[in-house]
Every structure is written in structure tokens, then in C-alpha cells.
Amino acid sequence: MPDSSSEPSALSALCQNTVAVARSALGDRFQAEALAESLGLINLGVVRPRDVRDFPVLLFLDEQGLGLQVTGKGAPGPVRAEFVTGKMGYRREHGGGAGQLVAKAVGLQKTRATLHVVDATAGLGQDAFVLASLGCRVTLFERNPVIHALLADGLARAALNMDCEAIVARMRLLEGSSIDWLLNSDAEAADIVYLDPMFPHRDKSALVKKEMQVFRTIVGDDEDSGQLLAGALERARYRVVVKRPRKAPAIEGPEPTTRIEGKSSRYDVYSIKALPTQ
């Protein structure tokens, strides 16, 4: 569940000029006000995103919750952290269980122990949700306050759903950089550290999904992946797992022990020691 005790991170000046908070007539007014205040963003009140000219992106609240919404005519629909319906809902009901590549990469087929996974690059929480639905306890770190707000909203909505409640109860969201946590030797042990930093894409073509374009506008590239990997290798007890686009080079640092390739992504596994069988 979102941890409300953590300090909100400062939002970059770029984000403050790019994003405003707004809502539909059915969006929660108090949630919008609190969000704008905590992120230091302008609150536009009730708007139609297609009519907004001054901000290219909105944190937009409607009856379905919080979404990242591009403004102007013909913009694609909102990007949300959605676990109950859509792609994640389908995957929860029909997904391949421990046979999924991410589960193999983490080593779930090799152990019956409940693993504590630290997802050090949470994003919209999709990978973490899959791992939690397979029984892992997952601590998620997200350093971008806009993405953190989307994820906190998605988890709060999923916690109200009967089928997701138990899964979300295994997830703990923290705000801030995981690098600080990874480098703090007093922090709780992590069995697995999972990394999926933004890969610098120079490709501006239509092939880059619309969803990823708005996400990239807010997050930018994660240029400090080498530091993240180094910290993860210090902290993980059994493995570090890194998700990469299939053809991308590995993160700078030691060579992975194994690579597991899927259709569009690849998992680089850095083994530290064998997983316990029980």
C-alpha cells in the first residue's frame, strides 16, 4: 500500500511548466486540491482536456481515478496505473503464472520461499503487481512524484477490489530514489532487486507507443542506471534482475550471469547465490 509517511520529492521545473492538475465534473475535488498542493502544481479545476492550451499534460481526475492525460484535440486516452481492468486485469486472470518470463528471471520456479523483491524502478507498477500476484512481497520505489501519484492512486483503487486486495497488501510503495536505499546498509534485506530503468530511446517514430511518449515526457531517461546496478548488486541477497529492450546493451557494469529473451524485452540476471529451495 502507498506509504503516506514518506516525504514528497521536489518536482522538476520542467514538470511544473508541463503538467497541471485538473478534473472532470465527476473527479474528486478534494483529491485534486491535495494533489496540486503536494506537488506544487497549478490546479485548473474542471476542464475538458481537449480544450486546454497552456499545459501539454494533465494529471486528470475523473470517475475512473487519476490519469496522465495529453491535452488538445485528438490526444490519446489517459495513462493510468490500472490493475483491476484492462491489460493487467486480463493478465491477472489468464496470465501464465510462474511460467512468465519475469517470474523465471526472478527464480520463482526454483524456490517455495516467499521472496522479498525490491522493485527499485516502480513506474506504473506492472511488473511489481505480477510478482506480488505470484506471492512475492514487493517494496516499490518511485522517484518521479507524478508517476508516484499515478501509482499510489492505482494501488489505492486496486485495494478496494476483492480480487486485487490480497495482492496489493503484499506491495509497499515508497517515494524517492532507490539508490539512497540501496546504498544504506541498515536498510531491510532484499532477496531480489528488480530494475527496469528507462532506456534512452532516440527513436521518435510512431513505433514508440503513445503511452510511452507521455511517460517519457515526464520521466526523461534514467541516465544513472550504472549506479543503480552497482547499488543493487551490493544489496540483493540472491539475484539482481534487469529488464531491457531485447536488443539494448546490458547496463554498464559486470556481465549478467544469464539472459532470458522474450519477444520485445530481455531479462539480464545477475546471480549472487543460489535461491533457497524452501
Ligand SMILES: C[S@@+](CC[C@H](N)C(=O)[O-])C[C@H]1O[C@@H](n2cnc3c(N)ncnc32)[C@H](O)[C@@H]1O
Ligand atoms: C521503465 S519505468 C518502469 C516500469 C515498470 N517496471 C512497470 O512495470 O510499470 C522506469 C521508472 O523507474 C523510475 N526510476 C528510475 N530510477 C529510479 C531510482 N533510482 N529510484 C526510484 N525510481 C526510479 C523512473 O522514474 C520510471 O518511473
